[in-house]
Amino acid sequence: MKALLFTCVLVPWLAAAAASAGRSEQDSQLIVGSLPASERNGYFADHSKLRRARRALPVADEPGDGPMGQAGDASDLPTCLLCVCLTGSVYCEEVSPDMTSVPNLPKETAYLYARFNKIKKIRTKDFADIVTMKRIDLTGNMISEIEDGAFSSLPLLEELTLAENKLAKLPMLPAKLKYFNANGNLLKTKGVKANAFKKLTTLVNLYLADNQMEAIPHIPDSVQILHLQNNNITDVNIDTFCRSNDTYYLRPSLSEVRMDGNPVVLSKYPDSFTCMKVLPIGQYR
Numbered sequence: 001m002k003a004l005l006f007t008c009v010l011v012p013w014l015a016a017a018a019a020s021a022g023r024s025e026q027d028s029q030l031i032v033g034s035l036p037a038s039e040r041n042g043y044f045a046d047h048s049k050l051r052r053a054r055r056a057l058p059v060a061d062e063p064g065d066g067p068m069g070q071a072g073d074a075s076d077l078p079t080c081l082l083c084v085c086l087t088g089s090v091y092c093e094e095v096s097p098d099m100t101s102v103p104n105l106p107k108e109t110a111y112l113y114a115r116f117n118k119i120k121k122i123r124t125k126d127f128a129d130i131v132t133m134k135r136i137d138l139t140g141n142m143i144s145e146i147e148d149g150a151f152s153s154l155p156l157l158e159e160l161t162l163a164e165n166k167l168a169k170l171p172m173l174p175a176k177l178k179y180f181n182a183n184g185n186l187l188k189t190k191g192v193k194a195n196a197f198k199k200l201t202t203l204v205n206l207y208l209a210d211n212q213m214e215a216i217p218h219i220p221d222s223v224q225i226l227h228l229q230n231n232n233i234t235d236v237n238i239d240t241f242c243r244s245n246d247t248y249y250l251r252p253s254l255s256e257v258r259m260d261g262n263p264v265v266l267s268k269y270p271d272s273f274t275c276m277k278v279l280p281i282g283q284y285r
Contacts, residue, residue, distance in 0.1 A: 079103040083114075088132070092117065102126040109133060110156075116140040122150045122171075135159040139181075146171040163207070170196055179205045183227070187211040194218055209258065216240050224253050229281075230261035235269070242275035251275050258282070 079085065082103065083092035088110040092099060099117040110132045119141040127133060133154045143165040151157060151174050159179040167182065169191035177200050187208065197203060198218045205225045213231040219241065241257075243249040259266065259282035266273075267284040 079105060089113075105130055107132075111135045113137045114141070118142050120144060122146040124149050126150065128153050131155065133157050137161040138165070140164045142166055144168070148172060167191075173197070173200060175199055176202055178202050181205070181207040182211070183207045184210040187213055189214045189217075192217050197223075219254075221251065222253065225256045226254065227256075227258045228262070229258040233259065233262040233264050235264055236266070236272045237269065238272050240272055242272065249275050250277075252277055254278070256281075 079090065079092075082095050082099070083090050085091075085106065088108055090103075090105055090109050090112050092103060092112075092114040094116045099114065099119060101119055102114065102122060105112065105127075107129060109130050111134060115137055116139070119138060120143060122138075122143060122145070124147045127136075127150065131153070134156050135158065136151075137159075139161050140163070143162065144167065146162075146167070146169075148171060150171055151160065152172060154174055155176065157174045158176060160173070160177060161179075161181040162185065163181045164184040167185040167187060170182065170187065170193070173180065173196070180197075180200075180203065188211070192208075192213060194217050196217050197206065197220055200220050201222055203220050203222050206219070206223050207225075207227045209227040209229045209231070211231050213228070214234060216228060216233060216236060219226060238244045241251060241254070254276055255278060257276070257278070257280035259280045262282060264282065265284065266280060266282045273279055
């Protein structure tokens, strides 16, 4: 009976213990000696090189630390990332970060809407290569200076809006303009040459309201709508709209003239409007 108990209990226990010891020794060999010494040394050498290379990287090469993670202005970014670019049209309205200058435009741009930004100056180079430009709208910026010739390289430009800026002087304007709006600036008569619009023989709409002008510049015969309200105009004469040397001269195209909000009393100059089919809107007494 004792022999049977020894055989059934003690022998299996001894066999299991021996197997466990064998496995432990095998696992130890796999961990410590799984690679030959030459390969193991190469592995640790390569790992050390990798760690040294990472420490040597400049800060900007670390993830999340590149230039796009830092604040900049609009000039640092591509135009069509800041603006909406459609075929021939660029829309840059209320751009963030602040747009302080005209962006680099695609060569085929025909229509630019850069309203309500913080553009301060128009440079000659801004539109130098955009010969397809037909319309520019820069309403609501902070433009106080426009370099001479800034628009002279735009042979197809028909509409130019510079309303609600800080202009005290008008630049030379393209000859083919049909629409010009400089409402709400700081324009005085000395900043608007008497013949500023003389060569604009296709001009139809001329808006110069809400400025500080004391006199009316030459108005081309082609003009149909003229807004001069809320200036400092104190007088008009027969040559302002008509011609003193031509009693037959008529201006049938001039259909709307606003001069309200000016000091001038229009009834004092009855002969100044005889060539017009409508009287100006303004103060008559």
